[in-house]
Amino acid sequence: MNQKLKNIFVTGAISPAFIGEKIAAHQSKTSIGGHSIFLGQVRADTIDNKQVVSVDYTSYEPMALELMAAIREMIIEKYSLNCMHVYHSLGKIWSGEICLFVFTSAPHRKDAIDACSETVERLKAELPIWGKEIFGDGSFQWKMNQPV
Amino acid sequence: MAVKIQLFGQLKQITGVPELTTDAGDTDGLVKEMAARFPVLENLNYLIAVDRTIVQANTLIRAGQELALLPPYSGG
Numbered sequence: 001m002n003q004k005l006k007n008i009f010v011t012g013a014i015s016p017a018f019i020g021e022k023i024a025a026h027q028s029k030t031s032i033g034g035h036s037i038f039l040g041q042v043r044a045d046t047i048d049n050k051q052v053v054s055v056d057y058t059s060y061e062p063m064a065l066e067l068m069a070a071i072r073e074m075i076i077e078k079y080s081l082n083c084m085h086v087y088h089s090l091g092k093i094w095s096g097e098i099c100l101f102v103f104t105s106a107p108h109r110k111d112a113i114d115a116c117s118e119t120v121e122r123l124k125a126e127l128p129i130w131g132k133e134i135f136g137d138g139s140f141q142w143k144m145n146q147p148v
Numbered sequence: 149m150a151v152k153i154q155l156f157g158q159l160k161q162i163t164g165v166p167e168l169t170t171d172a173g174d175t176d177g178l179v180k181e182m183a184a185r186f187p188v189l190e191n192l193n194y195l196i197a198v199d200r201t202i203v204q205a206n207t208l209i210r211a212g213q214e215l216a217l218l219p220p221y222s223g224g
Contacts, residue, residue: 058160063197124223127221132161
């Protein structure tokens with residue numbers, strides 16, 4: 001693959017303003033009939049009476065970007081999407097903040113919704129990204145993704 | 149022939165370093181070497197990526213390859 005891989009990673013949380021700007025940027029693409037958006041938010045789980053205050057995300061970035069490019073190409077083709085945008089946070093994200101933004105657009109709603117869902121599931125299962133859940137007292141544990 | 153290995157997530161935390169070098173000739177040898185150097189890894193599942201591709205079967209390690217040890221993913 002010679003073309004430069006699209007970077008999905010952003011440092012820190014994904015702001016609601018950024019999400020709004022991305023939606024607004026699609027108003028000129030008038031063949032789109034439906035968007036689907038998934039937003040992942042850091043959950044303040046309580047484990048052994050300790051509450052998660054933040055998650056620190058790291059990745060093997062070159063591999064993650066290569067895999068994401070392949071997933072993107074396959075899903076755009078499968079669902080005839082107009083476009084797909086994916087953003088994942090790296091670094092420390094506080095509970096309540098957005099750490100994942102998946103945005104799919106298609107002429108019709110079902111394709112947009114199914115593509116968004118499949119992209120979220122595949123990126124959680126296949127991309128080398130790790131979340132370290134940090135508790136209020138400074139201790140931590142490694143996050144485990146739940147099955148669907 | 150020392151080949152560099154990148155470590156991520158829990159593996160980076162347990163070993164205390166972001167990368168190591170190995171003289172192992174293949175990936176099975178690498179797993180044995182890692183278990184000997186870090187006994188705690190015997191209880192931890194991880195995948196091996198060679199040149200950014202997961203390898204399941206035993207694979208020869210050659211100079212210049214990009215090796216990485218990947219604990220279970222938890223993105224999103």
